[in-house]
Amino acid sequence: MKKVLLIGSDGMLGGELKERLEKNYDVTPTTLETLDICDRDAVFNKVKEVNPYFIINCAAFTNVDACEVKEDLALAVNGTAVGNIAEAAKENNSTFIHISTDYVFPGNLPIEQIYTENMKPNPVSSYGRTKLVGEENCKKAGKYYILRTAWLYGIRGKNFVKTMLNASKTRDEVSVVNDQHGSPTSTTTLCNIIEQIMEKEPEYGVYHSTNEGFTTWYEFTKKIYEFAGIKTKVIPLTSEQYKELNPDSSDRPKNSQLSKEKLKKIGIIPENYEDALKEYLKEELK
Numbered sequence: 001m002k003k004v005l006l007i008g009s010d011g012m013l014g015g016e017l018k019e020r021l022e023k024n025y026d027v028t029p030t031t032l033e034t035l036d037i038c039d040r041d042a043v044f045n046k047v048k049e050v051n052p053y054f055i056i057n058c059a060a061f062t063n064v065d066a067c068e069v070k071e072d073l074a075l076a077v078n079g080t081a082v083g084n085i086a087e088a089a090k091e092n093n094s095t096f097i098h099i100s101t102d103y104v105f106p107g108n109l110p111i112e113q114i115y116t117e118n119m120k121p122n123p124v125s126s127y128g129r130t131k132l133v134g135e136e137n138c139k140k141a142g143k144y145y146i147l148r149t150a151w152l153y154g155i156r157g158k159n160f161v162k163t164m165l166n167a168s169k170t171r172d173e174v175s176v177v178n179d180q181h182g183s184p185t186s187t188t189t190l191c192n193i194i195e196q197i198m199e200k201e202p203e204y205g206v207y208h209s210t211n212e213g214f215t216t217w218y219e220f221t222k223k224i225y226e227f228a229g230i231k232t233k234v235i236p237l238t239s240e241q242y243k244e245l246n247p248d249s250s251d252r253p254k255n256s257q258l259s260k261e262k263l264k265k266i267g268i269i270p271e272n273y274e275d276a277l278k279e280y281l282k283e284e285l286k
């Protein structure tokens with residue numbers, strides 16, 4: 001069995017990935033308690049000790065709004081620390097799989113157009129800026145995959161779908177932004193993509209890794225309620241209206257639609273976001 005060092009194994013993605021990979025790989029999981037990725041010596045020591053074939057980094061500072069007020073910490077975790085892992089990977093000849101985000105793009109592309117891997121990132125938020133530093137640092141590994149995902153939800157973490165399900169318990173209507181376009185992505189789909197990347201070991205580089213299909217947060221909420229049989233009314237908001245109601249919130253890209261053509265060319269076909277949502281709700285509402 002190939003050895004895997006799985007960093008951030010108690011996060012929303014990391015927790016599910018750990019359970020999945022343990023069936024086929026010799027996995028060493030780490031959490032913030034057992035390995036702080038900002039501690040460069042600890043990262044190098046852990047990589048030397050485990051001697052992994054793959055290093056997967058699911059750790060990050062993921063609270064997009066909090067990144068605006070704690071940009072130093074966000075940069076340390078999402079940016080600089082990724083360089084620690086990449087350089088340790090290079091020294092150990094390990095392949096580094098790192099998770100990034102649609103928020104590296106500015107989102108000002110017309111809605112009829114979608115972002116490909118070779119388009120120039122230019123983030124509008126602290127989270128996006130720090131994750132972009134992480135992408136650049138990741139490349140120091142030499143053998144690397146940067147998987148840009150988006151609008152992630154899963155059984156193990158706080159996420160948008162759970163927030164909307166909870167809101168429906170106490171409210172007759174919810175207001176949701178309708179001018180940000182992207183692909184909601186289930187952790188199950190992302191785990192499938194990661195596993196296939198590990199099996200196929202395609203050309204190193206950046207791969208857009210989301211569910212297929214595009215929507216807005218408003219339309220996505222309507223789908224969540226439709227599939228869950230919930231009657232709560234959904235009211236569309238513009239990003240500007242949302243910002244007025246939540247002045248401390250971070251700016252978010254209006255268009256973060258990512259092309260999956262590169263992934264499809266290597267035979268990895270992500271399922272449609274509606275099918276992934278149905279599967280998730282079956283589990284979540286059990």
Ligand SMILES: NC(=O)c1ccc[n+]([C@@H]2O[C@H](COP(=O)([O-])OP(=O)(O)OC[C@H]3O[C@@H](n4cnc5c(N)ncnc54)[C@H](OP(=O)(O)O)[C@@H]3O)[C@@H](O)[C@H]2O)c1
Pocket residue numbers: 008009010011012013014031032035036037038057058059060061062077081099100101102131149150151152153157
């Ligand atoms: N969630 C989304 O919508 C979304 C969208 C696009 C991309 N992504 C990316 O997808 C990946 C997985 O996201 P997720 O939602 O699964 O994240 P998550 O649930 O927030 O998990 C991240 C984990 O990283 C840990 N962590 C934080 N600082 C650390 C440090 N210095 N050293 C070691 N561990 C540390 C956190 O520990 P604590 O909880 O104890 O702080 C947490 O367990 C991330 O790279 C994220 O940027 C997520």
